[in-house]
Amino acid sequence: MTVTKNSLSSNRAFVLHPGGTFTFEQREIPALESDRDVLVRIVATGLCGSDVHYWQHGRIGRYVVEAPIVLGHESSGVIVKCGKNVTGLRVGDRVMLEPGFACNICHYCRGGRYNLCEAMRFAATPPYDGTLAKYYRAPSESCYKLPQHISHRDGSLIEPLSVAVHSCRLAGSMQEKSVAIFGAGPVGLLCCAVAHAFGASTVVAIDIVASRLATASKYGATHTYQMSTESSDRNAQDLVASIGLEYGVDVVLDATGAEPCLACGIHALTRGGTFVQVGLGNPTPTVPVGQICDKEVVFKGSFRYGPGDFQLAIDLLNSCRVNVDGLVTHEFSFDRAEDAFKNVVSRVGIKSVIYGPDVDEYEAKKRSD
The missing domain is CATH 3.90.180.10 (Medium-chain alcohol dehydrogenases, catalytic domain)
Structure with missing residues (x-):
């Protein structure tokens, strides 16, 4: 017909x-x-x-x-x-x-x-x-x-969920790892949900707005952290201490594109950790390259979604692993x-x-x- x-x-x-x-x-x-x-x-x-x-x-x-x-x-x-x-x-x-x-x-x-x-x-x-x-x-x-x-x-x-799926897949295996996600807007919360579905043991939602963090646990976050006006490295120290991680966070996803979040995330990463830039802000931000090199961080950009991401997003919804x-x-x-x-x-x-x-x-x- x-x-x-x-x-x-x-x-x-x-x-x-x-x-x-x-x-x-x-x-x-x-x-x-x-x-x-x-x-x-x-x-x-x-x-x-x-x-x-x-x-x-x-x-x-x-x-x-x-x-x-x-x-x-x-x-x-x-x-x-x-x-x-x-x-x-x-x-x-x-x-x-x-x-x-x-x-x-x-x-x-x-x-x-x-x-x-x-x-x-x-x-x-x-x-x-x-x-x-x-x-x-x-x-x-x-x-x-x-x-x-x-x-x-x-x-x-499903479209923004596919963005979250793509960025989490870029980060590699999340099984039993700690994942910090900057930004508790739609994409950030969906990244929390996907990281949880992918087996992360610790999922931290981070934002400057307390009200946005209030519902993060509903979407897979095990912890929340409200950033302060302190320096990025001080925020990173407080973040890591608040969730009881000895060496830092295994994976960081930044869904904000904000320079303070980018810097804080890199400071919070463990040595050999992975950073995925999901959100876009200032196209030429100041980045703590010394930290990236000293820790031998893997830094990746994420652009939309690719083969299999949409279908996986739908499968996660269909199986109720993401709500x-x-x-x-x-x-x-x-x-x-x-x-x-x-x-x-x-x-x-x-x-x-x-x-x-x-x-x-x-x-x-x-x-x-």
Whole structure:
């Protein structure tokens, strides 16, 4: 069964313009570009820090908002149209979107690192439109069926959960190791959950905001630490002492990108430990290189997610080894999309989600079971 274009309603979109203003627009319904494409009606979209950054600053590194763009890339929805060669999916399936489409033929793609593809078309990264619209076209291989017990609202968390999975996999084996995670926002808390699922014996959530640490134990943290205004090395000493580690932390994941967190994490690492940079902040921070060399630290950058990360994220949810209940604290109708952006800037709650045009709240929260 397929749905013809004529039976679909207009494609309402929430558009960011250069300079930081938003408008609602009626756009063309995306056409399928190949026989393996699907058209998805967007039900729920989580707001990411990158979306807010494009709104407030107009760029992230070399990606600049030079023309109107639709933001949003953490989306779940329902398939409404399938190309004739699509297999494993059908109209009516509830899916989560992997929002990056690689070329599949370059050196990086063929080497199993498609997240590094230079021809990547990533939703809501200029010049490519994102998912804050009624309809979005995607290759069928970028669509994953939602587990029956996961709602569309919570399904929008699979994309940031995949970021957490990728960064934890980069850190290597976490079995019976101590892991410190800087930042108790959505990605940081999901890193806690994944580290716990990967067998870490100690998982420390670290933030400067006490209220953000209050729920960290629900997502796998065994300890919390509120950073002070003391120096990074003093914070590191206090952190290590507070959790009773003799030599330091085995693994550090920094989901903030803040220079004090980066420095504190390196000081807190044990000799031979591993540091993974997950969040982005100042692109040229001051780094304690002497500590990195003296301890022979392994320092890695983490970029989005790669082969197997999305499926593993879904498997962790499906097996209930990761629980995302309660991470979405604020929900907005499509008409209130700008309010959602303002809410994220105010740092209220944990995760904000925008429902698609004409989406009923019951549909977004309903589970298949």
